[in-house]
Amino acid sequence: MRLRIDHAAAAAVSALDDSGIPSVILKGPSITRWLYEPEDARAYVDCDLLVAPDTFAAAVQALIKAGHHPELDELSMPSWWREHALTTFSVDGSMVDLHRNLPGVGADDALLWSTLSAVTDPILVGGVAARTLTKPGRLMHAALHAAQHGGASRDLDVLARALERVGEETWREAAELADRLDAAAAFTRGLMMLPGGVELVAGLGLNPAPSLEVELRAASARQALTVARLHQTRGLRARLALVRHKLFPPVTFMRKWSALARRGRLGLALAYLYRPLWVARRTPAAVRTWQAARRAVNRQAETQRPPGP
Numbered sequence: 001m002r003l004r005i006d007h008a009a010a011a012a013v014s015a016l017d018d019s020g021i022p023s024v025i026l027k028g029p030s031i032t033r034w035l036y037e038p039e040d041a042r043a044y045v046d047c048d049l050l051v052a053p054d055t056f057a058a059a060v061q062a063l064i065k066a067g068h069h070p071e072l073d074e075l076s077m078p079s080w081w082r083e084h085a086l087t088t089f090s091v092d093g094s095m096v097d098l099h100r101n102l103p104g105v106g107a108d109d110a111l112l113w114s115t116l117s118a119v120t121d122p123i124l125v126g127g128v129a130a131r132t133l134t135k136p137g138r139l140m141h142a143a144l145h146a147a148q149h150g151g152a153s154r155d156l157d158v159l160a161r162a163l164e165r166v167g168e169e170t171w172r173e174a175a176e177l178a179d180r181l182d183a184a185a186a187f188t189r190g191l192m193m194l195p196g197g198v199e200l201v202a203g204l205g206l207n208p209a210p211s212l213e214v215e216l217r218a219a220s221a222r223q224a225l226t227v228a229r230l231h232q233t234r235g236l237r238a239r240l241a242l243v244r245h246k247l248f249p250p251v252t253f254m255r256k257w258s259a260l261a262r263r264g265r266l267g268l269a270l271a272y273l274y275r276p277l278w279v280a281r282r283t284p285a286a287v288r289t290w291q292a293a294r295r296a297v298n299r300q301a302e303t304q305r306p307p308g309p
Contacts, residue, residue, distance in 0.1 A: 002029075002032070002044060005028065005045070006047075006126040007094070008090045008095075009028065009029070009047035009049075009096070009126060010127060011066060012068070012096045013025070013049070013125065014066075015062045016059055018062070019058060019059070019061075021062060022052070022117065022131075023050065023059070023130070024117055024132060025049060025132040026049070026050055026102075026132070027142075027145070028048060029044070030121075030123055030133065030138060031044075031138060032044060034138065035161040045095065046096065046097055047095070047096045048085065049098055049099060050099040050113065050116065050117075051098060051099070053108075054110075056098070056100050060086065060088070063096065067090060067091045068088040069088060069089055071087040071088065071256055072253060076250040076252055078241075080229070081245065081249075081253075082100075084099060084100060084103050086098045086100075102141065102144055103148040103217060104147055104189075104190075104214060105144070105183040107180075107183070111181065112181055115180060119134045119137065120132060120133060120134060121134050135166070136170055136173035138162075139166060139171060140174040140177050140178045142155070142190070143159060143178075143197075144178075147186045147187075147189040147214060148186070148217050150219060151190075151193040159190065159191070163194060163196040168200070168203060168204070171200055171204065172204055175187060175204050179208075185210060185214045186211070187206075189211075193218075209304065210301055212228055213225065215293045215296065216290070221286065221289045221290070223279075223282045223283070223286035223289075224286045224287075224290040224293065226246060228290055229242065230242055231290070247275060248276075254268060254271055254275070258274075258275075
């Protein structure tokens with residue numbers, strides 16, 4: 001698996017290089033070679049590449065020219081619905097995720113790119129010279145990834161190894177990097193998922209303001225995130241537009257979301273009929289989850305507030 005993904009990564013980096021588009025490899029080989037031994041048989045299932053926001057569209061076209069096909073046609077989707085990355089598939093089915101940002105980062109795409117691309121290490125992947133994050137960047141990303149996926153065992157294993165092997169000073173650099181990128185809440189939340197991370201958070205004196213979005217992502221509550229977005233949206237017209245897009249998304253999203261939608265026109269029509277029912281069934285639980293997370297975040301914020309005079 002690793003050799004196949006490394007080959008896909010090398011081909012993707014080369015395609016971007018040929019188009020004059022710099023990229024940075026995230027996770028994958030840089031984490032495996034750093035924290036795992038060959039006998040650990042640590043596998044990774046995709047390649048993650050970060051590119052500058054002003055080259056993102058050109059990067060997608062470069063990968064398409066190299067034989068990849070995107071999972072979604074983002075041009076048909078509202079900008080607020082676009083994820084932090086776009087998944088593409090190479091000719092052999094290998095996944096390459098093209099990143100514009102990282103979940104948990106509040107800084108805009110341009111600041112993220114200028115910050116991370118300025119501090120990279122060289123790496124050889126599939127015989128191709130590439131760039132990857134420095135150790136503080138890898139540590140930050142490992143914590144953000146744990147928070148994003150609710151402490152999945154695979155992510156926590158990476159984090160546990162990093163906590164065991166990396167000294168506090170490098171972790172402090174990672175924390176400072178997260179702070180510069182407005183990612184301190186997600187960084188801390190990821191660390192708090194392990195006892196060693198709790199100790200590190202105390203040792204570094206981390207106490208960022210809590211984030212409702214971070215808490216909902218950590219709970220893997222995607223529908224509750226939609227409720228939160230609806231609550232934050234101002235204006236009746238904007239809210240109705242959001243609801244309409246959630247009930248009746250673009251065709252490209254429907255074909256990703258539903259196997260039925262991929263079965264021709266009739267299947268697509270049936271999937272569209274089913275979609276509002278699917279949303280309606282999950283909305284009450286999503287609202288309850290959002291309310292509970294909101295109360296928890298407010299309580300945490302109250303405990304952090306300095307006492308009055």
